[in-house]
């Protein structure tokens with residue numbers, strides 16, 4: 565509906581039967597055949613649809629040195645003892661603040677690409693590597709949440725995701741997505757858009773690297789690479805570059821996050 569995937573669509577698709585073809589027999593008795601189902605089946609459909617989108621990827625590096633310091637100092641506060649505060653909630657908040665400035669990045673398109681639907685809510689999907697495969701549960705209404713509330717919701721989704729126990733409602737309504745492949749490793753990944761969404765970012769692993777400061781002194785900086793993919797039918801490179809720069813500015817100076825700029 566309105567280009568959005570609803571709970572019923574997820575359930576219908578997961579439960580639908582594969583094409584009425586008999587299961588193929590293995591070519592060799594040593595081979596095994598496994599039917600594609602569940603989250604993997606969702607991945608087949610989403611990624612096949614995604615391949616039809618003319619997309620581009622914009623890349624940059626973000627200094628997370630200050631963010632790391634702040635995270636380290638907050639992490640051990642007794643008030644946050646129950647929470648696991650990673651980089652992610654800060655990136656999620658920075659994305660939402662940047663979406664306020666570039667609303668087309670938080671839109672979807674209908675199937676014929678005749679209408680752009682601008683979403684009021686920032687429902688941020690988080691790509692998760694779970695026991696049952698790739699899942700993208702959604703943190704809803706991020707524009708109205710603070711860092712602690714985002715962390716609570718992320719922790720809840722990671723906890724239930726560990727066993728693949730998501731509720732259908734956790735999986736629908738996404739308007740933008742983040743894939744933190746750096747939690748596993750690797751400095752760069754080209755992410756693929758999850759239609760009907762029109763943009764996604766991937767984050768690489770943070771690395772301490774030599775860089776020059778404003779006075780051309782060599783310093784150690786903690787760096788995360790960001791790759792931002794967008795649907796080029798409705799988002800141009802300049803918009804995605806500005807969106808990413810707005811996000812980068814907040815991560816590099818995390819105090820801006822709290823000003824909701």
Ligand code: CAO
Pocket residue numbers: 649650651652653690691692693694698718722743744745746747748767768769770788
């Ligand atoms: N660089 C360096 N360290 C990172 C990092 C990064 N980009 N991302 C996470 N870490 C660190 C965390 O800070 C944490 O360290 P501490 O224990 O010192 O706090 C540790 O790695 C474990 O983090 P986490 O994975 O528990 O939590 P998270 O909030 O950072 O990430 C999640 C959560 C769900 C995004 C992640 O676990 C995950 O599944 N990532 C894979 C996403 C994926 O598969 N993408 C591909 C999609 S396309 O096929």
